[in-house]
Amino acid sequence: MSNVRQMLQKGPLHARIIERFDEMSEQLQQAARHILEHPQEVALVSMRELARNAGVQPSTMTRLAKFLDFSGYEDFRAQHADVIRVSADGFAARALQRTEAATNGEGLAFRMLQGLSAQIDRLCAPDTIEHLNKMAEQLSNARRIYVLGLRSCHSVAWHFHYVMTLLGEKTVHLDGPAGTSGDPLIRATSDDVLLAISNKLPTSLQTLELAEAAREKGMPILAITDSEVSPLVTIAEHVVLFPTESQTFFTPDAGA
Known part of the structure; x- marks a missing residue:
């Protein structure tokens, strides 16, 4: 994958945002998360529309730009616009331009399936x-x-867990009623691993609590999540990111 295409997918300030994310206020983090997930929007929509899509005030975008050492939002926006401008074929700009899309059910179904296909294709990246x-390898050894997935990741x-039970009794699904999900971890040791699956920030508090409990027992954490700023990323030995962009209000878990 070329450097230009990587920047089109991740945005030119991806690394800087990730590096300084923990220093941001809650509102700045909310704005930053949206930009990490939709970097092309910075160049292609107005600041007000970008802020509305992120669920923050327009002034938050200006504060985020200054927090990242830009003189103002326009300089911040220019960084993203330059990446799209130098794209050899302009495919990202054309794909994201506001054309009149089909509004019938067939058109929506096509776009949804096309989006899911693209998400799975991105999992083929070498890293x-x-x-x-x-x-x-770590799961095999x-x-x-111990398998953990709450809410939509359940x-x-x-x-x-079900597939693994067909091969033996190696997995434990952390899924107990009345707040007992974490009880099986009492018998866990450092020879075990926790596979934690989570999406759609903010990450479930119970997921984080159980992951921390596993780490305190010396268990390696393996995470499958949809965001590089998920709290699971900071405590996991290995992380696989799966995209969750959707044409609807529902978050697809096909990539997971």
Whole structure:
């Protein structure tokens, strides 16, 4: 993948935002998360529309730009515009231009399926494959695998656990009623691993609490999540990121 295409997908300030994310206020983090997930919007929509999409006030975008050492929002926006301008074929700009899209059910279904296909295709990136291989090796070597996925990620965690039960009794699904999900960790040791699956910030508080409990027992944490600024990233040995952009209000977990 070329440097230009990487910047089109991640944005020219991706690394800087990640590096300084923990220093930001809650409002700045909310704005930064949206820009990390939709970097092309900075160049292609107005500041007010970008702020509305991120769920913050327009002034927050200006404060974010200054926090990242720009003189103002226009300089911040220019960085993103330059990347799209130098694109050899302008595919990102054309794809994101506001054309009259089909509004019928067939058109929406096509765009949804096309989006899911693109998300799965992005998992074929070399660095993602490398992390998957390392995670698979660690899962294979573990005495026991504790699997955690709450809310919309419950089905992903359960499916992994179910498939593994067909091969033996190596997995434990952390899914107990009445707040007992973490009880099986009492028997966990440093020879085990925790596979934690989470999406859509903010990450579930219970997911973080159980991940921290596992880490305190010396267990390696393997994370599958949709954001590089997820709290799981800071405590996991290996992380696989899966995209969750959607044409609807619902977050797809096909990538996970």
